[in-house]
Amino acid sequence: MARWDDLHRAIEAKDHESAERVWLELIETDLDAVDRFLDAARTLAGISGGKRQGGILLWMLAEALKEQGRDRELIATYSQLASMGPDDGTVRQGMIDAARRVWPERSDLDGLLEKSGVVGGAPEAMAQQAETLANYLSLEPGAYVYHRSGWGTGRIVDYIPERGRCVIDFKDKPGHEMDIDAAASRLEILADDDIRAVALSDPKRLRKWASEDPVEMIRQVLVRFSGSTNLRHVKDALVPDAVATSRWSAWWKEARKALHLDPRFHVGGGRIPVLEYHGSASADFATQVERVYRGCSTVEARMKATREFLAAASTDEDARTTLLEIVQAQALKATKPSTQLGWDLLLADLGGGDRSEILAKHVTASEDPATLLYTLVDEDTRGAAARAMITAREEGAHTVYDAILAQDDPVLGNAGVDRFAAAGEEQLAPRLLDAIDSKPAMVPNLWAWYVRGLRRKRWEGRTFEPYALVVRLLKVLDAVEYRTRRKATLRDKKGVSVLNDLLAVKGGALVKEAATTTDASGVRHLNQVLEQNRGIKPRALQKIQTIILRARPDALREVEEVQPEEGEVHVGERLDRIYMTADGLTSLKAQRDHIVNEEMPENAKEIARAREFGDLAENAEYHAAREKQGLLQAKADQLGGDLARAVVLTADVISTDTVSVGAQVRLKDSDGQELTYVLLGPPDADVKRGIINYLTPLGQALMGRKPGDKVQIVVEDEKRDLEVLAIDNALA
Secondary structure (H helix, E strand, O other): OHHHHHHHHHHHOOOHHHHHHHHHHHHHHOOOOHHHHHHHHHHHHOOOOOHHHHHHHHHHHHHHHHHOOOHHHHHHHHHHHOOOOOOOOHHHHHHHHHHHHHOOOOOOHHHHHHHHOOOOOOHHHHHHHHHHHHHHHHOOOOOEEEEOOOOEEEEEEEEEHHHOEEEEEEOOEEEEEEEHHHHHHHEEEEOOOOHHHHHHHOHHHHHHHHHHOHHHHHHHHHHHOOOEEEHHHHHHHHOOOOOOHHHHHHHHHHHHHHHHHOOOEEEOOOOOOEEEEOOOOOOOHHHHHHHHHHOOOOHHHHHHHHHHHHHHOOOOHHHHHHHHHHHHHHHHHOOOHHHHHHHHHHHHHHHOOOHHHHHHHHHHHOOOHHHHHHHOOOHHHHHHHHHHHHHHOOOHHHHHHHHHHHHOOHHHHHHHHHHOHHHOOOOHHHHHHHHHHHOHHHOHHHHHHHHHHHHOOOOOOOOOOHHHHHHHHHHHHHHHHHHHHHOOOHHHHHHHHHHHHHHHHHHHHHHHHHHHOOOHHHHHHHHHHHHHOOOOOHHHHHHHHHHHHHHOOOOOOOHHHOOOOOOOOOHHHOOOOEEEOHHHHHHHHHHHHHHHHHHHHHHHHHHHHHHOOOOHHHOHHHHHHHHHHHHHHHHHHHHHHHHHOEEEOOHHHOOOOOOOOOEEEEEEEOOOOEEEEEEEOHHHOEHHHOEEEOOOHHHHHHOOOOOOOEEEEEEOOEEEEEEEEEEEEOOO
């Protein structure tokens, strides 16, 4: 590895003499690494004036391969030599001779030599001719290939020269025949140790390889993306073949440590970092750290990056020493107590200091301990500081108690319940839990933490009833979302997200438990609260309703099993149903069928076509098509849920005593102007014709009204007072 790094450094420094000396040494000691020689030559050719030198080095390699009779590698070397400059016929003849030695009995060899242009072609086109011939000759049984247009990895199982075709077993398309011209241009020939080939030939070995050598996994992916792409694309390439979906986070955590210590790689900052790979050791460890620091927008981000480097360098003394020097320099620049504490803790971790002593020193010396807690961004440091403060300061327990509620901070909450008793303030823990449970909408993040504790039986003597808890959770979520829309704060936005996560945790276990422990009317009420909730996103709502449907099929029955009850339709009591006309039901089914059977398959073809454009990192068409597929699926799920709750309206069940679904309502506003609306289901709505969806705010405001009743509605942000004049049966 070291000599290869020396070679690349000499190439980048344009030190041709040193590059040639190292090249000759590597030919003697590492001739099996032909791919690395070719990669180095490509790098050299990309430098101004480097093609001539690259050609000289490749001729040295070709002579060595020829002496050892390694004609397959020789063909690849000649193919690259052809791109280095004009050929006097030597490269052309060398390729022909090597091909005849490798495939002396191949019946179509002469035809391929002519077809590629290597025999009889124009001299100035030798580079393209050599590449085409190399592709043709690679199409032989046993070779692994990758189809760039969406079929993935396959293995050539047969070659039919008389028909000019090859047969490939793709994973999802076995026995597929391809014309060799199409195969040569569209297929990428894979080495046997390419992770895509191993995924097909030996999936168990690939999983083991990924566990033992994560750096090589990532290197191969980055090479495919010309040396640089973001973590999302790396994950797409490795999951689930090389790394199981459930293990990705843990696998990446360990891989990241290894990358930090490998000078060929650079890992950027952020949640989805950009990863870079350089063929040579382009940076030492100190340079790696400084480069990451430059990409950090805050001091806290630098501290987080430092902890990652510390984890990576846990057994590398030289790297730890380098990191210690860097952190010492950063600590000298600290001006705020919170950042000084953060750097001092890192110094303790690097130098073997006592973290508890450092924490106690900082919290006891602080003139404003509450502010110190508020300004510690890192959760681990904030929690540790709170624990130290509770026991180190006389008023520390009460300071932390106040900070927990003021900041709506579960990290401080955990510190409090862990340490209040140690400070002789046992009463603060139950008092804190009572305060959280009494006003959950004011501290949504703490309440979510409290609920998780309830479900884990963490709070002694405190129990819960699943149905009541879920209904309360939904009401808290609705209240926090309402407050967020009026005046958004980061804390409330986080609260909305955390409460949504609480509903979805473990596949919606809490919702399922609530649905199975209540009666049918309770489930209907739960659905009503769900339908009216402003804090749940449509996709999440569909998932929750699906959970309820599976747990209680009696609450959300199939359309064929549901018929309208006799008499008046009471929509407010049955939000588990959606009422519509027979035409509306037909329209709804047609919409869903069109999406599932036409739009989604057509968009799937667009995704496959967009893959052909290459580099997925910069492929806007590919990402747009993927996003569209997700939106189509969400819409299909929504329509499917509506169909599952659909009830067909008929004229004989419509009551005209009060406004209900299927009613035609005549109204008069304060100016004496008369308006007429028909209330029908979502697929029947046609605002231009005066047919409104009964589930809209306007429809719900009119529902249940009688002639003579007055109602106030909002139209385009303007309040209007209306009087109900008459109610007719719209379906009569």
